[in-house]
Amino acid sequence: MKDYTKTDACLLLIQTICKAPRLTLTDKTVREILGDPSKAQYHKLINELTTDVGDRKAILLKQKDSEGNIQFQLNHCDWVNFIEGTQEIHFILKSYKEMGHLFPKIDVDGVSVHAKNIDRRFHYLSQVKVKDSTESVAGVQTHLESLIKALVGNRRIFIKYKDNDKNKEKTATEIFPLTLVQYRDDLYLVAYKTEMGVENLRHYKVSRILEIIESKSGFKYPNEAKWNPKEYFKNNSGIFVGNEKKAVFRIYNESKKILSEKSFFNSTIINQMKDYDEYQCVYSNVEEFMGFLFIYGQDVEIVGDAVLKKAFREKAEKILLRNK
Secondary structure: OOOOOHHHHHHHHHHHHOHHHHHEEHHHHHHHHEEEHHHHHHHHHHHHOOOOOEEEOEEEEEOOOOOOEEEEEEHHHHHHHHHHHHHOOOHHHHHHHHHHOOOOEEEEOOOEEOOOOOHEEEEOOOOOOOOOHHHHHHHHHHHHHHHHHHHOOEEEEEEEOOOOOOOOOOEEEEEEEEEEEEEEOOOEEEEEEEEOOOEEEEEEEHEEEEEEEEEEEEEEEOOEEEOOOHHHHHOOOOOOOOOEEEEEEEEHHHHHHHHHHHOOOOOOOEOOOOOOEEEEEEEHHHHHHHHHHHHHHHHHHEEEOHHHHHHHHHHHHHHHHOOO
């Protein structure tokens, strides 16, 4: 297969078939879209896409034309079911984001609502598939359906949330869901707490939500000038938003080549020497940014930002002390 994931291949297939005449593609076209896999891989993929799984209907319908040639048609009547039923979080969110605009209305509790601003309701800071055994998946699978209904239907919800204070009684808090964000191995819900307004913006890790109480009360989703997740997270080093800071560092040895092929933290190469590349980048959270730097730790030299350099050195000393 071509150098992309099964999820990306399936998404490309569905996006293509949504725009095809009569929502139908030939067997040859489907095979090309899936990256010309081997016969065994192709049979396995087609079987997954054309088979009902529990309450989730098949994504594609397999049929033959008048000449006996195999064709595939989108089972568009059940697209919501297959998206909500999948175990791949990345697939769920990207499906809504990239396909939502193709469907003018979404059925929520028997009421048709317009699927507007899909790209602002589902957002990525990273695209990492979560393993089925993680705590994240357990929490997400429990609450995802309610969150998606609230997001596409502009519904308020009440949540009980597990914070750091274990002794604190968990009371239901009313929130206004804005965007479901994927970052590393988890999903986060960005929402207004109690009242609308940027001063009440909060992040909730979905796997820490203990209970969701659905509400029939709606709210007016803010316009793009008031809420734009791309702008909000633009220069942040992760899910945590803070004051922007600039850092300059040098990267040596094998890491020099590896990093030159990556895009990270709005980075710019400001100096290229034989032994190192010098980068300037923007970050907002020291701990998250250091987590990134420590992947290449032995090849990193921080030459700007005294606070970052001190924190980096202290972290390295703690690592050495623990592993002496």
